[in-house]
Amino acid sequence: MQKLVDNIEIDEENHAVTIDAAPKRVPLKYHVLNEEIHRVLDDGYKNITLVNVVGQRFIAAALAGDIQFKIHGTPGNDLGIFMDGPTIEVFGNCEDQCGNTMNGGKIIIHGAARDVAGLSARGGTIYARGDGGYRCGVHIKQYQNKRPVLVFGGRVRQFFGEYMAGGLLVALGLDIKEDGSFTKIDGYPIAGASLGTGIHGGKIILARACNEVPPEMLGTGAKVADLDDADRPELKPVLDDYCAIFKIDAEKIEQLPFCKVVPLSKRPFAHNYCSKML
DSSP states (O other): OEEEETTEEEETTTTEEEEESSGGGOOOOHHHHHHHHHHHHHTTOOEEEEEEEESOOOTTTTOBSSOEEEEEEEOOTTTTTTOEEEEEEEESOOOTTTTTTOOEEEEEESSOOOTTTTTTOOSOEEEESSOOOTTTTTTOOOBTTBOOEEEESSOOOTTTTTTOEEEEEEEOOEEEOTTSOEEEOOSSOSSOSSBTTTOOEEEEEESSOGGGSOGGGBOTTEEEEEOOTTHHHHHHHHHHHHHHHHTOOHHHHHTSOOEEEEESOSOTTGGGSOSSOO
16 A cells, blocks of 8 residues: 555555545545545546545546445435446445436445435436435436436335436335345335325336335325336346345345336326416
8 A cells, every 4th residue: 555645545556545534533525535536536546445434525426437436434415416437335324315416327325325315317326225215216317228226225205206207216125234134124114105296207116015005105196006027027137236236135035025106197297287378
């Protein structure tokens, strides 16, 4: 290891960099940390480890290409905002809006994702081993081969998939341990109220039977249904990838009951607008 500055170490053999986000236990301002990240990227390093991260915002904002991040700690709001390509692995929890307007790449969270994860994502993948917060997957969309995928191992809160226009959201409702073992979370619903409010594209898949998703859980414009023959081939590679990352037995996951929440209509709020333009 070679020290570039006091809080940056270079591993020339592996062409990797480690940045301490809180040198001497004093957290760097978010813009200082991001400037350091851009400095090492400009020097050609594409494997970056961040340690002692304590809420710094906008990490990996608008970055593109084959860049690998490993983050130890808790990254702040808008992790990976506008990102298009990098892979971020977080060994902890995330704060709000990870993957905001993400266009490509992958965010792997070994803990929980907070509110509004994947806001307006246009592509890319977000996997969380734990829970999701409120309004995860709001306004996500897809176009041709660009499709966002969000998978939460635990439960999600209210307004999951609100105004969803495309993509795939999955909630497993499991308590997944670090060794990949899991148990079903009983006594609590897998999702909060207003599930899929305003959904008009894409689908939400829950690891529950249809009768475990009561009508009062659904938001305006959403309906629950069993998976059909086209759903499982679409779901399987996503779950296989998720299980490989978190060391889960994929065959046991596939044995769970699943249902889907899909749009009642492509225009769930059409009645709110004038039927004719004068």
